[in-house]
Amino acid sequence: MTTTTSTSPATAHADIRVAVSTVIFSLRREPGRERPSVVIPLVRRTRAPHEGQWALPGGWLGADEDLEMAASRTLRETTGLAPSFLEQLYAFGAVDRSPTRAVSIVYWALVREDVSARPAPENVAWFDATSLPALAFDHNQIVEYALWRLRNKVGYSRIAHGLLPELFTLADLREVYEAILDRRLDPANFRRQVDTSGTLIPTDGFRTGSHRPARLYRYDHDVELAERGPLPE
Template structure:
């Protein structure tokens, strides 16, 4: 086994697609890994960790912008057959309307619903599970859920987004009351027509101090 230490960035990329929370996975570069993997890229001295993570995102999906947050550093002995590999993991959130911008040649992977995952290689199942726990936890005190939505959304759509992430139903009246009291969204002049009454469209307030105003109000 090689004694060389390798440093890489690793991404857990989430989106909402087909009414489920999904993650982007890639087939393994080496068949002996035995399962699908989270996308990763080696680090070099030419850029920071975050810049490397964005480069990895662009290489995967052709996207240069997305919500990105450092998750954890994994470097346990024996976690990788290549030797000592230290993975700095990030999770990324891709808004639903950004899916149309994904490069058409992004063929080196696929979206998988979290309830229908293929076998994962290495410790990537544990990394994915931790990323999901972190995302669910952050729903309670930040407005991170809005990162998966388009710029304009209805109250029903934001509630549905939270329900898909949490995997549970939320009380409609209680959720909307807390959401509006948090002061992190504002109504727009626009409505969305459909079955029943037109629904008012809202947007996230870019000047909202979500860490303070939304604390423990979600879900």
């Protein structure tokens, strides 16, 4: 055990590259399924390593780009739109995660269903996040961790609204929770919990259709979807 600082192996600058990737969550309704599925877009790799395999959207960090700028860029290039929620997930830097040394700063984002339903660019496709093929690099592990964060965070923040349009019913909101948590929630209990959250603004509108009319709500945008703490914007 040493207390000197002169033996550091890293006083010189190693050749390590910085990538930024993003796990983008949305919802998709499939015929015959009880709940919407959580889906993510993947990009088919057109060059080695892992040519032909699916990978998270991302790229090398540009010299003049902040990390969050780079994440927004890769997200825009993949889905064509800005996300409703974007947050840093984790930095992955295992020595053997790629043939040449690369640290990936991974973000995660939410986009609404109407956005993810648009035609995807070439080599981009949406996959059920819970049943993925073998992805390039350590990207299966990254998606696993992002799903874990999504399921945790939906319980103590307002991020579910990042998957909803401007106007929604309480049943729409409950469906988002059910899709993320992959289990049914009791409608009456859910309504009680939402009533005490103080973040929903009732509108004068109703959705009519085959059921009895349901009131439309909007989210109080004065309340951030999640606490960021004292992070730089």
